[in-house]
Amino acid sequence: MTANDIVLVRYGEIALKSTTVRNRYEKTLMSNIRAMLDAGGIEYRDISREWGRIYIHTTDPAAAETASKVFGVVSVSPAITCEPTLESAAFTAADVGEAIINEGDSFGVRPRRSGRHSFSSRDIGLACGDAVWERIEARNPKVDLTSPDKEIFVEIRQDHGFVFTEVVQGVGGLPLGTQGRMVALVSGGIDSPVAAWLMMKRGCQIIPVYVNNDPFSDETTRQRALECIRVLQSWAPSHPLTVYEVPNGDSQVSFLSDCNPRYTCVLCRRMMYRIASCIMEKEHALGIITGASLGQVASQTAENMLAETCGIHVPIYHPVIGLDKTEIVDIARKIGTFDASTRPATCCTAVPEKPVTAAKCKNVCNEEAEIDVQALLQTAISGAIIVPQSEYI
Numbered sequence: 001m002t003a004n005d006i007v008l009v010r011y012g013e014i015a016l017k018s019t020t021v022r023n024r025y026e027k028t029l030m031s032n033i034r035a036m037l038d039a040g041g042i043e044y045r046d047i048s049r050e051w052g053r054i055y056i057h058t059t060d061p062a063a064a065e066t067a068s069k070v071f072g073v074v075s076v077s078p079a080i081t082c083e084p085t086l087e088s089a090a091f092t093a094a095d096v097g098e099a100i101i102n103e104g105d106s107f108g109v110r111p112r113r114s115g116r117h118s119f120s121s122r123d124i125g126l127a128c129g130d131a132v133w134e135r136i137e138a139r140n141p142k143v144d145l146t147s148p149d150k151e152i153f154v155e156i157r158q159d160h161g162f163v164f165t166e167v168v169q170g171v172g173g174l175p176l177g178t179q180g181r182m183v184a185l186v187s188g189g190i191d192s193p194v195a196a197w198l199m200m201k202r203g204c205q206i207i208p209v210y211v212n213n214d215p216f217s218d219e220t221t222r223q224r225a226l227e228c229i230r231v232l233q234s235w236a237p238s239h240p241l242t243v244y245e246v247p248n249g250d251s252q253v254s255f256l257s258d259c260n261p262r263y264t265c266v267l268c269r270r271m272m273y274r275i276a277s278c279i280m281e282k283e284h285a286l287g288i289i290t291g292a293s294l295g296q297v298a299s300q301t302a303e304n305m306l307a308e309t310c311g312i313h314v315p316i317y318h319p320v321i322g323l324d325k326t327e328i329v330d331i332a333r334k335i336g337t338f339d340a341s342t343r344p345a346t347c348c349t350a351v352p353e354k355p356v357t358a359a360k361c362k363n364v365c366n367e368e369a370e371i372d373v374q375a376l377l378q379t380a381i382s383g384a385i386i387v388p389q390s391e392y393i
Contacts, residue, residue: 002095004078007064008155008162009033009054012074012172029072029175030054035238040066050157052114064168069235071201073170077153082161086119089154090131092163096152097132100165106144107132108151115158128154171201176236179203182317183276184289186210186232188225188345191291191320193337194328196232198319199289206232207283209244210387211272213348216252220345227340230392235335242283243387246275251376252350259367262356265299266364269308274377277314279384287315293328294321299355307359 014025030047033056037044044058056063064078082092093109101107109132111124119127132152133141155162184196184206196206210225222245233241248271255267276288292300309316320328332338 002080002092003059004061004080004164005057005059006079006081006162007056007058007067008077008079008164009056009067009073010052010075010077010170011054011072013174014072015052025072025175025178026054028177029070032072032175032177032238033067033070036066036070037063039234039237042066050159053157064166068168068170070175071171071173071203071235072175074172075170076168077162077164077166079155079162079164082163084115084117084156084159084161086123086127089124089156089161089163090127092161093128093152093154094131094135096163096165097150098135100152101132101136101139101141101150103139104142105139105149106142108143108145108148110151110153112153112155113157115156117156124154124156128152173201174203176200176203176239177205180286181205181207181283182287182289183207183209183280183283183285185272185276185291186225186229187291188221188223188228188341189291190325190332190338190341191293191296191328193228193232193291193341194331194335195289195291195317195319197235197331197335197337199317200232200235204289205236205239206289207242207244207279207285208232209246209276209279211246211248211275213252213268213350214247214249216249216348216350218346220343221348224340224343224345226387226392227343228337231336231340233393240389241392243392244279245385245387246279246380247383248272248275248380250379254371254376256350258370260356261352262354263359263364263367264350264352265355266304266308266359267367268350269299270310270312270364270368271373271376271380273308273312273314273316274373275380275384277312278377278381280314287317289317289319291320292318293323293325296325298357301357303358303360304356307361307364310361310364 042063046057048055064076082088109125109129111121113121182204186192186208208229251271255264
């Protein structure tokens, strides 16, 4: 059988855009595919496109799986190219059938046609099905179009035909880099890397920010966060991340010594938002991403989340807000951050035994009146560093 010589790349939402936007998104998607293939050491001759498809010209068997991890890709199929005729498609389908259909197997041909042709999709199915049958008749095959043992897909477009047996599901979403840049608060827990990844899937470039609560956390917590960021970077080889680390220990000391300890988590979250807002302004970003999940822990209540944002006038996105822990864990496993997020590490020791669960804006503001918020913020921002890429790549 002739070896696969191309990978068909399918996209979804991009096809709904206007011609101008679609053209721009397709070009971005192609650039991202190229970067992912290069990062994976995949050999390919070229990447091209036509209406509704992107093509990777390669014989590398790992190309399809690698391309399926690019945001915006709905599915991919390693395929054999043939001429856009019934005769060529039938001959190639018979070759494929001979290679994959065993004694007594059932098979089905899945035809598809686009462009202008003198034949229909049904004609493709009949011609290819007959050719396969004739080639392997001695193996006593069965035709089953409902649930066959083996499927042969035949797609004839205007200028090319393709025969393939596999459809690899992609991650979907929109091409990374089409929806602007956002600051992502990444703590190293399970939720925040998943939240960042979900916004990457929607086309957002992220600027990870790790807020370091030392001395109430230690290097194990930091390393866990950086390992999660390393995994996120692997999903975005064409967009090198700029990672910030910001000290927040002085703020925690002030909260614990000068404010009601029950408000520590709410006050800390507000300081994190202020820190993220400063970095957002510096980086010309468009919002802040958090891993908050409603009701998951005592401090993540609707009342607290409202109080946390009083007077903070920037968009804050919570992609996992409506997911339960099992759903978040499933995503973390799928994207590769779960192992990093569950490595042994010191939890924040500033968390109170009984945190407030129904904070009010007025009360939070009263607590903040007891401390110099702007001075603490300035201390944090002045101590911010950009983490060397060697620590997470």
